[in-house]
Amino acid sequence: GQSLEQPSEVTAVEGAIVQINCTYQTSGFYGLSWYQQHDGGAPTFLSYNALDGLEETGRFSSFLSRSDSYGYLLLQELQMKDSASYFCAVNPGGNMLTFGGGTRLMVKP
Amino acid sequence: GAGVSQTPSNKVTEKGKYVELRCDPISGHTALYWYRQSLGQGPEFLIYFQGTGAADDSGLPNDRFFAVRPEGSVSTLKIQRTERGDSAMYLCASSRTSGTGELFFGEGSRLTVL
Numbered sequence: 022g023q024s025l026e027q028p029s030e031v032t033a034v035e036g037a038i039v040q041i042n043c044t045y046q047t048s049g050f051y052g053l054s055w056y057q058q059h060d061g062g063a064p065t066f067l068s069y070n071a072l073d074g075l076e077e078t079g080r081f082s083s084f085l086s087r088s089d090s091y092g093y094l095l096l097q098e099l100q101m102k103d104s105a106s107y108f109c110a111v112n113p114g115g116n117m118l119t120f121g122g123g124t125r126l127m128v129k130p
Numbered sequence: 131g132a133g134v135s136q137t138p139s140n141k142v143t144e145k146g147k148y149v150e151l152r153c154d155p156i157s158g159h160t161a162l163y164w165y166r167q168s169l170g171q172g173p174e175f176l177i178y179f180q181g182t183g184a185a186d187d188s189g190l191p192n193d194r195f196f197a198v199r200p201e202g203s204v205s206t207l208k209i210q211r212t213e214r215g216d217s218a219m220y221l222c223a224s225s226r227t228s229g230t231g232e233l234f235f236g237e238g239s240r241l242t243v244l
Contacts, residue, residue, distance in 0.1 A: 063235040066231075116178060
């Protein structure tokens with residue numbers, strides 16, 4: 022089976038840095054993706070890591086360690102608009118994605 | 131189209147009725163996915179199409195659920211004899227190729243079974 026673990030909720034203040042962790046146990050592994058979903062909206066793609074290391078895209082960075090079955094999403098210079106749910110998702114092979122339960126990020130002023 | 135389009139955006143039906151949900155993917159995207167999402171949870175995989183064929187339907191919960199993509203573009207998710215437990219947001223996504231980890235999701239069809 023497949024399982025992905027991430028914290029259910031994280032709270033941070035505007036301007037701060039927050040890290041959302043994801044650990045996974047899957048039958049296969051081709052890569053780890055991160056998605057953002059605002060309330061009532063569609064999930065939108067943020068990043069994809071197939072290899073170990075850090076990928077940076079503006080204020081957001083994503084890290085992967087395949088040997089530890091672990092990754093994280095790092096959000097810097099938090100803004101109020103970053104309040105949303107964040108999902109990690111694994112491609113276990115076969116091209117579909119298995120999603121985690123999501124982390125609800127609340128950014129406070 | 132500019133994005134993935136799903137219709138209807140909202141569907142309320144009675145237990146036991148038949149429902150069809152439609153997805154129009156981004157033009158040129160060969161891969162199409164259906165997911166189901168309940169409140170406060172992550173999207174749950176249902177079925178994946180590569181072209182016209184269902185490449186992986188392992189997520190369909192039972193034989194009341196069926197999906198087609200006859201011409202390799204628009205897809206329809208069909209639910210027979212709906213049950214209250216089928217109430218959820220049904221999300222469709224497409225991608226240019228498979229295996230990139232980047233899916234483009236539609237706004238979803240919210241199904242409520244009374």
